[in-house]
Amino acid sequence: MLEVKDLKVNYGVIQALKGISFEVNEGEVIALIGANGAGKTTTLQTISGMLTPTTGSVMLNGVDITRIPGHKIVSMGLAHVPEGRRVFPGLTVLENLKMGAYTRSNKKEIADSYEMVYESFPRLKERQNQLAGTLSGGEQQMLAMGRALMSKPSIVLMDEPSMGLSPIYVDEIFKIIQSISDAGTTVLLVEQNAKKALAIADRAYVLETGNIVLSGDAKDLMNDDSIKKAYLGE
Amino acid sequence: MAMHQISLADDGYGDGVHRNIIFEREFLVMGFLTYLINGLSLGSVYALIALGYTMVYGIAKMLNFAHGDVIMIGAYLVFICTSNAGMPAIVSIVIAIGCCTALGMIIEKIAYAPLRKATNLAVLITAIGVSYFLQNVALLVFGSNPVSFTSIIPWKGLTFAGGQLKITGNAIIAISVCLVIMIVLMWFVKNTKPGQAMRAVSEDRDAAVLMGINVNATISLTFAIGSGLAAIAGALLCSSYPSLTPYTGSMPGIKAFTAAVFGGIGSIPGALLGGLLLGIIEILAKAYISSELADAIVFAVLIIVLLVKPSGILGKQIKEKV
Numbered sequence: 001m002l003e004v005k006d007l008k009v010n011y012g013v014i015q016a017l018k019g020i021s022f023e024v025n026e027g028e029v030i031a032l033i034g035a036n037g038a039g040k041t042t043t044l045q046t047i048s049g050m051l052t053p054t055t056g057s058v059m060l061n062g063v064d065i066t067r068i069p070g071h072k073i074v075s076m077g078l079a080h081v082p083e084g085r086r087v088f089p090g091l092t093v094l095e096n097l098k099m100g101a102y103t104r105s106n107k108k109e110i111a112d113s114y115e116m117v118y119e120s121f122p123r124l125k126e127r128q129n130q131l132a133g134t135l136s137g138g139e140q141q142m143l144a145m146g147r148a149l150m151s152k153p154s155i156v157l158m159d160e161p162s163m164g165l166s167p168i169y170v171d172e173i174f175k176i177i178q179s180i181s182d183a184g185t186t187v188l189l190v191e192q193n194a195k196k197a198l199a200i201a202d203r204a205y206v207l208e209t210g211n212i213v214l215s216g217d218a219k220d221l222m223n224d225d226s227i228k229k230a231y232l233g234e
Numbered sequence: 235m236a237m238h239q240i241s242l243a244d245d246g247y248g249d250g251v252h253r254n255i256i257f258e259r260e261f262l263v264m265g266f267l268t269y270l271i272n273g274l275s276l277g278s279v280y281a282l283i284a285l286g287y288t289m290v291y292g293i294a295k296m297l298n299f300a301h302g303d304v305i306m307i308g309a310y311l312v313f314i315c316t317s318n319a320g321m322p323a324i325v326s327i328v329i330a331i332g333c334c335t336a337l338g339m340i341i342e343k344i345a346y347a348p349l350r351k352a353t354n355l356a357v358l359i360t361a362i363g364v365s366y367f368l369q370n371v372a373l374l375v376f377g378s379n380p381v382s383f384t385s386i387i388p389w390k391g392l393t394f395a396g397g398q399l400k401i402t403g404n405a406i407i408a409i410s411v412c413l414v415i416m417i418v419l420m421w422f423v424k425n426t427k428p429g430q431a432m433r434a435v436s437e438d439r440d441a442a443v444l445m446g447i448n449v450n451a452t453i454s455l456t457f458a459i460g461s462g463l464a465a466i467a468g469a470l471l472c473s474s475y476p477s478l479t480p481y482t483g484s485m486p487g488i489k490a491f492t493a494a495v496f497g498g499i500g501s502i503p504g505a506l507l508g509g510l511l512l513g514i515i516e517i518l519a520k521a522y523i524s525s526e527l528a529d530a531i532v533f534a535v536l537i538i539v540l541l542v543k544p545s546g547i548l549g550k551q552i553k554e555k556v
Contacts, residue, residue, distance in 0.1 A: 050443065074446030082444060088437040090550065099434050102427070103446035151446065 001026045001186055002155055007056035009046050016042040018210040019056065024155065029187045031197040031218060033231055034207035040190040041083050044157045048080040049073045075103040079153035083160050085144040089133025093124050096132050096143055100150025117146040120176060138169030145176065155186040162193050174200055194231035198222045264398040269521045270514060275405035275474065277513020278412030282467035283490030284497070284505035285419065286460030292436040292500035293456045296354065299361040300341060301464060302487015303368035306480060308334045308465030309472040310376055313383050323386035330465040338461025339454050347450065372480035380479045383472035408470045415463065416506050423502065428455055436500065496536050498549025507547055
């Protein structure tokens with residue numbers, strides 16, 4: 001479904017990604033784990049067209065999207081839940097969800113998506129007329145995820161969905177990611193919470209200063225000694 | 235009946251306004267109402283110009299100081315179409331709107347779009363440069379001598395209270411046009427797809443991209459709308475103050491910018507409120523305090539408002555992004 005090949009990204013003279021390659025198959029949950037500054041967010045931003053790589057390619061369902069502008073990638077079935085949630089603070093919850101469906105025009109299908117999102121996030125329905133900026137962090141995360149689902153994506157990129165949330169919300173967010181996956185959407189998950197991420201992922205890649213240093217089955221990685229030591233704090 | 239005639243000095247737009255102020259209660263009231271309506275009329279023009287500033291600021295996060303000069307270009311275009319080519323007013327206006335819309339989009343594309351990732355200061359300096367460029371081009375093409383703009387509104391207006399209260403056609407049309415445009419614009423932003431895109435881009439540009447919104451097209455549309463409105467504002471302004479020079483747009487431009495800040499920059503209703511208040515304050519200050527000091531009074535009021543409420547009357551507190 002998603003194929004990243006030899007991706008190199010520079011910020012000025014600093015090379016953030018030094019040629020990474022990985023793939024995400026349909027229906028999988030793939031975790032991308034690594035420390036701060038490893039290049040996780042850069043990877044997602046390059047895939048969704050926010051950044052342009054110096055070399056390398058990104059293929060989505062067989063189409064080369066490497067140089068396609070970000071706003072056109074959404075309608076190709078890729079949604080991105082950005083780091084820090086980035087909900088529209090001055091718009092209501094409902095208006096935020098409406099923005100998520102910006103690329104779609106079939107009113108009936110959009111109405112179905114609202115229903116689906118409200119079913120997964122009952123709290124958003126309760127607060128649909130509240131300004132998004134007044135929501136708690138966990139609620140904003142739910143809104144950001146719901147907003148991404150409103151574009152009816154076949155693959156969702158999620159950047160640190162558990163960051164800064166209370167433990168109760170962290171559990172809830174991971175449950176929701178699991179249910180998004182169960183509903184048939186492919187997930188590429190970037191997380192610092194490696195333990196939780198590996199628990200729901202099928203496979204995982206470990207990023208270190210712009211290189212993929214390890215990859216494999218999530219269950220195997222969870223038992224890998226170096227992973228345990230570096231990322232799971234055991 | 236004792237009558238005194240007081241003549242007010244030049245009002246800054248080149249046509250000395252002479253009014254009879256009659257010292258009798260009823261006449262004072264009528265005089266006040268006349269000033270109020272003139273203030274609303276001038277304020278409507280400021281509001282239309284302020285819309286261009288406020289929308290561009292809200293969506294592109296920049297101050298387009300060339301906006302005032304687009305008004306001047308719009309007024310010259312209407313002048314050429316009506317006085318030189320003998321076209322009907324409505325056709326001239328449509329042509330001016332079309333040309334200014336295109337001009338706004340071209341300015342954005344050539345001067346501002348390449349600076350999308352540059353510092354605010356670089357963009358500001360560029361905007362000032364574009365402003366002088368437009369003025370100088372106008373000087374070359376039209377010369378520095380003022381031309382006498384014929385009002386596009388032939389209607390004399392309404393007279394009340396046995397001739398004591400006159401509302402000019404210019405005032406009625408300016409106020410109505412401004413209100414209609416405001417209502418249409420607010421509806422547009424709230425209920426249409428491009429309007430929705432404008433709100434998203436003004437809230438968070440990067441997140442808007444992730445929604446599938448074309449940010450460049452949205453900014454371009456904003457300039458188009460603002461510049462189209464500038465053409466209307468230019469025609470209305472010069473219908474009331476008919477002396478047109480290449481510098482005509484500059485002072486109303488600065489005042490409209492003030493109005494936008496006054497009302498809360500980025501807010502469409504704020505531009506309306508700020509524009510109307512500024513127009514009323516200016517005309518009342520000219521009538522009752524001093525026509526020389528009127529502009530100083532206007533800016534003093536602005537400073538006081540901003541001291542009390544730094545985001546303007548209807549402005550939102552701008553959050554620093556982390």
